[in-house]
Amino acid sequence: MSGRSSFAAHTYRVDAVVLRTHKLGEADRIITLLSSERGQIRAVAKGVRRTSSKFGGRLEPFMVSDLQLVSGRTLDIISQAVTKSPYGQSIAAHYDRYTVATAMAETAEKLTDADAESAGAQYRLLVGALGALARGEHAAELILDSYLLRALATAGWAASFDACARCGTEGPHSAFSAALGGAVCHDCRPPGSPSPAVQTMSLLAALLSGNWSVADNSEPAHRREAAGLVASFVQWHLERNVRSLRLVERN
CATH class of the missing domain: 2.40.50.140 (Nucleic acid-binding proteins)
Known part of the structure; x- marks a missing residue:
């Protein structure tokens, strides 16, 4: 006994x-x-x-x-x-879904490696994103960028795409700084900061908030620009690369 x-x-x-x-x-x-x-x-x-x-x-x-x-x-x-x-079966059958899921899983692992407090919320966020990916609800790269922004927000690093991330001045603003937390006004803009298109900033805000009507109707050029800004934001806050992001195909 x-x-x-x-x-x-x-x-x-x-x-x-x-x-x-x-x-x-x-x-x-x-x-x-x-x-x-x-x-x-x-x-x-x-x-x-x-x-x-x-x-x-x-x-x-x-x-x-x-x-x-x-x-x-x-x-x-x-x-x-x-x-x-059984999300793995549907995801593995499509290369674009598989590479996106790998990048999401790597990010989740890095975020929860030392942060146990947000693990429950990170679990629910990841499972929801994998489900949307397996069902093909949206373009795979949009699901990825939405997940990355939300995962970082859940970890305490919520990006701002309207008000200036440094001084709080209402936008829209024409510059982006990963180090300062998103959109920045003319006065707060660090030298060399990128100046994304207005539509790209709107897309980023939609991905963070889950406004899929805006995200799904975005143009490929703005999706590519948004992806680069999300990647820089992730790298800055994690202080290391998400290696799987290099494998993700961008249309």
């Missing part, structure tokens, strides 16, 4: 999305998860690379599952997995 009680005390269940995986030994994998209750988790899935594995494809990237885990000293162990949302 004591052995069973000890096992039960170290067992827990979570809803989690798979961020990434890598091989361990001949048949196992280390799975990096983002859970709704416990934040980021690194766990071992034993035997998952064997064709006879009980897990099947339930622990592939971007899958959302109900998991049972056993706490370990360094890595937890996944003992059960029940699929809740």
Whole structure:
């Protein structure tokens, strides 16, 4: 009885999305998860690379599952997995969706690596974005940029695309500074700041607020310009590159 009680005390269940995986030994994998209750988790899935594995494809990237885990000293162990949302299958079938999902997962991993407080909100945001991506609700690159802006806002770095990010003067303004937090007025503009088109700033504001009628009707040139500004904003606040962004195709 004591052995069973000890096992039960170290067992827990979570809803989690798979961020990434890598091989361990001949048949196992280390799975990096983002859970709704416990934040980021690194766990071992034993035997998952064997064709006879009980897990099947339930622990592939971007899958959302109900998991049972056993706490370990360094890595937890996944003992059960029940699929809740098989987003990974639809995403993996389209290269543009796959690269976008990879960039979102890498960003989520970086944001929740040290910030446990916002992990629950980051989990819900990521799962929502993956769902929209799997269903093809909007252009993949727009879903990505909207997710990136919202994820940073959830982490405490909300960009401003109307009022000046430094002095608060109402816009619209014609300059952008990642370091200062978004749109900046003429007086606050640092030397060398880019001057995006008015339509690009409107697109960025729409992506942050979820105004998809504006975002879906935006022009390709403004989408490309917005993507560059989002990437610089992400790099500045994370203080490191999101390497997967280089793989994302921009139309």
